[in-house]
Amino acid sequence: MNPLTQIDPEVSAILADEIERETSKLQMIASENFSSPAVLEAQGSVFTNKYAEGYPQARYYQRCGPSDTVEQLAINRAQTLYQAQHANVQPHSGSTANLAAYLALLQPGEKILGMDLAAGGHLTHGAHANFSGKLFQAHAYTVHPETHRIDYDALRKTARKVKPRLIIAGASAYPRNFDFSAFRSICDEVGAYLLVDMAHFAGLVAGGAHPNPVDAADVVTSTTHKTLRGPRGGFILCKAEHARKINSAVFPGVQGGPLMHVVAAKAVCFHEAMQPSFRDYARQIVSNAQALAAALLERKFDLVTGGTDNHLILVDLRNQNMTGAEAAARLEESGIVANKNGIPNDPLGPRVTSGLRLGVPAVTTQGMREPEMAWIAERIARALRGDGGAGELEKIRHEVRELCERFTGGGAS
Numbered sequence: 332m333n334p335l336t337q338i339d340p341e342v343s344a345i346l347a348d349e350i351e352r353e354t355s356k357l358q359m360i361a362s363e364n365f366s367s368p369a370v371l372e373a374q375g376s377v378f379t380n381k382y383a384e385g386y387p388q389a390r391y392y393q394r395c396g397p398s399d400t401v402e403q404l405a406i407n408r409a410q411t412l413y414q415a416q417h418a419n420v421q422p423h424s425g426s427t428a429n430l431a432a433y434l435a436l437l438q439p440g441e442k443i444l445g446m447d448l449a450a451g452g453h454l455t456h457g458a459h460a461n462f463s464g465k466l467f468q469a470h471a472y473t474v475h476p477e478t479h480r481i482d483y484d485a486l487r488k489t490a491r492k493v494k495p496r497l498i499i500a501g502a503s504a505y506p507r508n509f510d511f512s513a514f515r516s517i518c519d520e521v522g523a524y525l526l527v528d529m530a531h532f533a534g535l536v537a538g539g540a541h542p543n544p545v546d547a548a549d550v551v552t553s554t555t556h557k558t559l560r561g562p563r564g565g566f567i568l569c570k571a572e573h574a575r576k577i578n579s580a581v582f583p584g585v586q587g588g589p590l591m592h593v594v595a596a597k598a599v600c601f602h603e604a605m606q607p608s609f610r611d612y613a614r615q616i617v618s619n620a621q622a623l624a625a626a627l628l629e630r631k632f633d634l635v636t637g638g639t640d641n642h643l644i645l646v647d648l649r650n651q652n653m654t655g656a657e658a659a660a661r662l663e664e665s666g667i668v669a670n671k672n673g674i675p676n677d678p679l680g681p682r683v684t685s686g687l688r689l690g691v692p693a694v695t696t697q698g699m700r701e702p703e704m705a706w707i708a709e710r711i712a713r714a715l716r717g718d719g720g721a722g723e724l725e726k727i728r729h730e731v732r733e734l735c736e737r738f739t740g741g742g743a744s
């Protein structure tokens with residue numbers, strides 16, 4: 332018997348439930364993935380025992396030799412992977428990375444300009460409920476009312492009017508690539524810093540399937556656990572001139588001791604992302620998302636912006652007589668895990684919504700390809716339109732389980 336089963340059978344049983352859930356259903360939440368057994372091993376290692384406040388060769392605790400070595404390795408790998416002048420691999424999460432980046436570049440009360448939450452932006456880009464909306468004067472740009480893509484002319488006008496100190500490019504539910512040089516030119520015109528938050532598409536950048544924002548941006552923030560497929564955590568890349576400010580904003584600015592077990596797992600994840608097979612993975616993510624989009628369009632679903640350039644799709648359900656909440660619940664019944672999501676100018680509130688966000692990073696890790704995307708689109712159509720009620724959803728759930736049993740390339744097993 333393993334130690335967890337012996338010492339805490341209650342948690343052990345819950346863990347078994349989670350393994351069952353992850354392996355028997357389609358994981359289509361766009362921000363989720365399956366990290367590798369190597370990442371999980373590093374993250375579950377004895378580095379969890381070590382305090383290493385400070386940075387390599389400049390710690391506040393004794394006996395940090397292995398911590399120094401592993402953190403320096405993670406830093407070097409991140410810099411090489413993204414061709415960045417400086418990397419900080421300590422942020423505990425994407426949100427913490429953003430908090431540190433803002434505090435490094437701005438004074439509290441200064442103006443920031445980020446994508447509207449309702450248009451696909453993230454809470455940390457200036458939402459009222461978040462530190463970003465409380466500590467800073469937050470302004471928002473949105474997407475074009477018809478194309479639902481970023482309207483760069485409108486963004487330029489907003490930036491001229493607001494005169495923000497920082498503009499944020501990045502989102503959680505935007506299915507198109509960002510034009511980083513357009514953002515750079517707008518920032519230069521109004522004297523703003525450019526922060527690119529690549530939390531969602533960091534893996535696509537690493538694998539060469541999305542433009543790299545590092546040259547255009549002053550600072551790039553990210554998570555490691557979304558398309559990048561590493562441990563849960565964050566990191567920051569920046570130009571050399573901002574390195575000191577970024578480091579002291581992370582520690583001692585907003586964090587205490589780094590999570591050295593997670594830093595070790597980040598080193599592993601950057602190593603994995605440097606392999607040729609990761610380039611194939613990133614390309615396959617985009618091919619799969621586009622195949623799924625095409626199969627949904629064929630079945631008369633409306634997609635926000637009409638398709639996708641990246642790993643996610645936003646379905647506009649207004650022509651389906653169904654809310655996002657109903658659709659997500661029906662899909663869950665059918666073994667397809669996705670989330671309701673607001674669409675631009677959504678007439679319904681955030682608890683209901685008119686949209687459904689679908690992501691393919693996890694199913695792509697499992698080895699699914701274009702034929703499976705068409706298969707999934709067919710099940711989504713049956714689940715959302717079928718009038719067979721629970722019987723039909725149960726039937727789909729069994730089919731989904733059989734599919735998942737054929738694709739065991741994911742992490743949990």
Ligand SMILES: *Cc1c(COP(=O)(O)O)cnc(C)c1O
Nearest residue numbers: 424425426453502503528530554
């Ligand atoms: C997920 C995400 C984050 C936050 O990451 P957490 O690790 O959940 O704090 C930040 N920015 C964007 C754009 C995201 O999608």
